[in-house]
Amino acid sequence: MYDETTARAARRAADAADDLVELTPATSPARRSSTPAFSFSRRVVALAVSSALSVGALFAFAYASRGGDVDAAGESAEIAVPAAAASAAAAGFADRSQEVSRSSVRDNLTAAVADENAQERAAAMGASVESAAEAEWMTNASERQRLMDADMQLVSAQSAKLKKEAEEAARKLAEAKKAAEAMGVSTSGMSAKEIEDLTTKGGSMPVKSNYRIGAGFGATGSWSRYHTGQDFPAPVGTPIYAVASGVVLSPTAGGWAGINVVIQHSNGGSTLYAHMSGKKVRTGQTVKAGQLIGYVGNTGRSFGAHLHLEYYKPGVTPGDVYAASNPMTFLRSLGVR
Structure with missing residues (x-):
């Protein structure tokens, strides 16, 4: 299939080059046959156009083939997922109610301990103030x-x-x-x-x-x-x-x-x-x-x-x-x- 498509593209390029040459104005048959530079230009133009069309055809064929392969693969194959990613996703959607419950208990215990510590500090501070005042009074008797x-x-x-x-x-x-x-x-x-x-x-x-x-x-x-x-x-x-x-x-x-x-x-x-x-x-x-x-x-x-x-x-x-x-x-x- 590749050879046939390439050949067709080359023939279209040659025909286009001939048409281009035919459209080029000429002064006389004698001059056209006797001017080697003009003939060389025709060949160069034909070759360039032919190459461009061949490359375009080649890319078109490759793109069509790739699309067909992807579609066929999409119909018959599943997307491969790494095992680590699948495990992480499963863990993310797992039941975490027990862990959340333990976290809530820890938060409540932390708050209770902090409150108790604050009360103890306040009581200690009050006792210290009273003791200091009493000591001052007794010292200055x-x-x-x-x-x-x-x-x-x-x-x-x-x-x-x-x-x-x-x-x-x-x-x-x-x-x-x-x-x-x-x-x-x-x-x-x-x-x-x-x-x-x-x-x-x-x-x-x-x-x-x-x-x-x-x-x-x-x-x-x-x-x-x-x-x-x-x-x-x-x-x-x-x-x-x-x-x-x-x-x-x-x-x-x-x-x-x-x-x-x-x-x-x-x-x-x-x-x-x-x-x-x-x-x-x-x-x-x-x-x-x-x-x-x-x-x-x-x-x-x-x-x-x-x-x-x-x-x-x-x-x-x-x-x-x-x-x-x-x-x-x-x-x-x-x-x-």
Whole structure:
């Protein structure tokens, strides 16, 4: 088949060359026969055209033969797939539910362990902070005692002033009582409100919300000697109320108390409210039980926001901490539970 096709292509090329030569203009028969260059050109052109057509025919035959072979192979043979590729594909589509389940369990266990470790670190950090604070307090016990001794000297120097204020408060309380007995007629320039304040009976808790009961009177620990009042831990800004009616005295000069309020009561005793963030009353003002006098803070020598309440019996200078009495006993005497 190859020889026959090639021969046909060669004959077509020769015929085309003859036609091309016939179409070439000639001047005369004599000149055509006598010009060897022109005859050579005819042969060259014929040979080139014949070669081109032969090559084209050859490629056409090869392409046709290849197409037939591919089609025949496609009908009768399967595509060969490497064994490694087939194995990988099978593994990719295999049932992996058990492996996924194990992976999920591992992820859950990892998360649980991480959470537990985080909680342990937080607890350890909190314990470390508390231990450091306690160690600092205990290490500086002598320094705290020195500061408290200095405060007591200030309180002693303030004693005369507070005694005079206490006497004036007692006078107001006595006159308020007389005025109340005389149908509310005010005396010594006191207003009806002042008389009402000073003659109000009963008592009140110093804090009424968001608090808890802290260290009590007489407790030992990080204090210079012992705890001299009753603590009420509460957030900064929690309202503080007068536990009973009375007259506001000057705050104690002891720096340990920070911002503080002192109130003289009708029985001659007084209460001290320490570590406040701010106060709402002034010296000489009358207050009644349950009246707002300030807010919980963390001022002075305080470790954490709380109210420190102290009670001083009649004749004891407010701020003389080691002469203070249990304030909870005083609250119970007012009917406060």
